[in-house]
Amino acid sequence: MPGRTLNVAILGSTGSIGRSTLDVIEQMPGGLLRAYGLAAGSRCRAVVEQALIHRPRYVALADGAAAERVAEALRGTGVEVLCGPEGIERLAADPEVDRVVSAIVGVAGLRGTWAALQAGKTVALANKETLVVAGSLVTGLAARTGARLLPVDSEHSAIFQAMRAGGSREIKRVVLTSSGGPFRGRSRRDLQRVTPDDALRHPTWSMGPKITIDSATLMNKALEVIEAHWLFGLPAERIEVVIHPESIVHSLVEFVDGSIVAQLSPPDMRLPIQYALTYPERWSSPARRLDWTMPFQLHFEPPDRTTFPALDLGYEVIRRGGTAGAALNAANEAAVARFLEGSLPFLDIVRACQSVLEDHPYDPRPSLETLWDVDAWARQEVRRWNS
Numbered sequence: 094m095p096g097r098t099l100n101v102a103i104l105g106s107t108g109s110i111g112r113s114t115l116d117v118i119e120q121m122p123g124g125l126l127r128a129y130g131l132a133a134g135s136r137c138r139a140v141v142e143q144a145l146i147h148r149p150r151y152v153a154l155a156d157g158a159a160a161e162r163v164a165e166a167l168r169g170t171g172v173e174v175l176c177g178p179e180g181i182e183r184l185a186a187d188p189e190v191d192r193v194v195s196a197i198v199g200v201a202g203l204r205g206t207w208a209a210l211q212a213g214k215t216v217a218l219a220n221k222e223t224l225v226v227a228g229s230l231v232t233g234l235a236a237r238t239g240a241r242l243l244p245v246d247s248e249h250s251a252i253f254q255a256m257r258a259g260g261s262r263e264i265k266r267v268v269l270t271s272s273g274g275p276f277r278g279r280s281r282r283d284l285q286r287v288t289p290d291d292a293l294r295h296p297t298w299s300m301g302p303k304i305t306i307d308s309a310t311l312m313n314k315a316l317e318v319i320e321a322h323w324l325f326g327l328p329a330e331r332i333e334v335v336i337h338p339e340s341i342v343h344s345l346v347e348f349v350d351g352s353i354v355a356q357l358s359p360p361d362m363r364l365p366i367q368y369a370l371t372y373p374e375r376w377s378s379p380a381r382r383l384d385w386t387m388p389f390q391l392h393f394e395p396p397d398r399t400t401f402p403a404l405d406l407g408y409e410v411i412r413r414g415g416t417a418g419a420a421l422n423a424a425n426e427a428a429v430a431r432f433l434e435g436s437l438p439f440l441d442i443v444r445a446c447q448s449v450l451e452d453h454p455y456d457p458r459p460s461l462e463t464l465w466d467v468d469a470w471a472r473q474e475v476r477r478w479n480s
């Protein structure tokens with residue numbers, strides 16, 4: 094264990110990953126981890142409650158009006174309130190911060206992650222969209238500044254852990270597991286009329302709404318294939334996906350001799366979050382444990398690519414590179430938002446993504462500005478998309 098307190102900045106502290114991170118910090122023996130800064134979008138009450146419990150140095154709100162209300166509520170507590178995306182960037186790059194948990198949802202998480210990497214921080218990355226949109230630029234930046242990206246996504250944490258069993262040249266391929274989501278075993282016909290409520294009922298994980306819908310379309314797995322490509326430097330053909338409904342085997346690494354090393358634990362994000370905070374050490378954890386006194390079974394099956402065509406888009410984005418990830422991600426964010434508000438049928442989420450990916454103004458070597466332009470263009474296309 095380190096000799097001093099590790100200062101953690103949590104970008105997205107009021108979300109599912111943010112709250113689990115605070116739970117990990119709270120359950121650690123005193124003085125090991127400190128919530129040094131909290132950042133969120135606009136949920137004032139939740140962030141004020143967190144600040145009163147954890148007494149961070151900073152709280153940052155993306156929304157200006159929310160920042161003012163939070164500053165009012167925290168007056169006299171010594172917590173400094175920062176405002177806007179610039180405030181979040183300032184927190185992420187603060188010299189006192191040891192680890193940044195990147196857990197804002199969507200491409201909105203890119204700026205804070207970028208600021209942290211620019212400052213050479215170790216980033217515990219939950220926000221996979223950052224790598225989907227700007228994987229080449231983000232990993233290039235980290236290489237230049239000496240910053241580190243540690244995976245929080247359970248599959249990537251599992252691969253990261255299993256990879257410690259061999260050298261990088263001994264790895265044949267990685268196999269990402271997927272629960273299959275709430276619609277595993279259904280046909281496309283069955284999916285024509287599913288509602289947001291149906292899609293939000295995930296069988297094994299409790300997560301924010303956007304990633305829960307991504308899990309229902311299997312777009313989440315497509316995004317994770319891209320994430321694995323950038324995190325581990327693997328080509329598309331060395332990244333496999335298998336359906337594993339129990340969500341206990343979080344992913345596997347196959348070595349050249351045919352040996353397969355996997356990481357197992359009950360579905361509980363506190364474990365991969367904590368590993369990214371304490372790496373390279375392992376500390377005792379509040380996460381749930383497997384109970385070997387009870388019988389249980391583990392199942393594996395290949396994904397149904399006809400019912401869930403989203404998966405193939407992940408592979409296509411890796412092959413095309415350039416602006417393809419930004420187009421896919423923005424189309425998906427906009428389509429999921431429309432599905433949740435009831436203006437787009439479930440199957441049209443992926444149809445809209447396919448069409449935007451195909452038609453977008455492709456650039457093989459985009460700058461960050463170009464990626465933002467493609468993001469805006471793709472969102473606009475989806476907003477006026479009709480099947």
Ligand code: NAD
Nearest residue numbers: 105106107108109110133134155197198201219220300301
């Ligand atoms: P969530 O919706 O529960 O929380 C999102 C957080 O982001 C909130 O704190 C919100 O205030 C903040 N936010 C949203 N827009 C913002 C903006 N414009 N500026 C600043 N803050 C903003 O989401 P989640 O489920 O915790 O997921 C967060 C990220 O982690 C996503 O990228 C997701 O893919 C990834 N992830 C989540 C899980 C999980 O179990 N929830 C697992 C793996 C990866």
Ligand code: MG
Nearest residue numbers: 246247248317
């Ligand atoms: Mg995952």
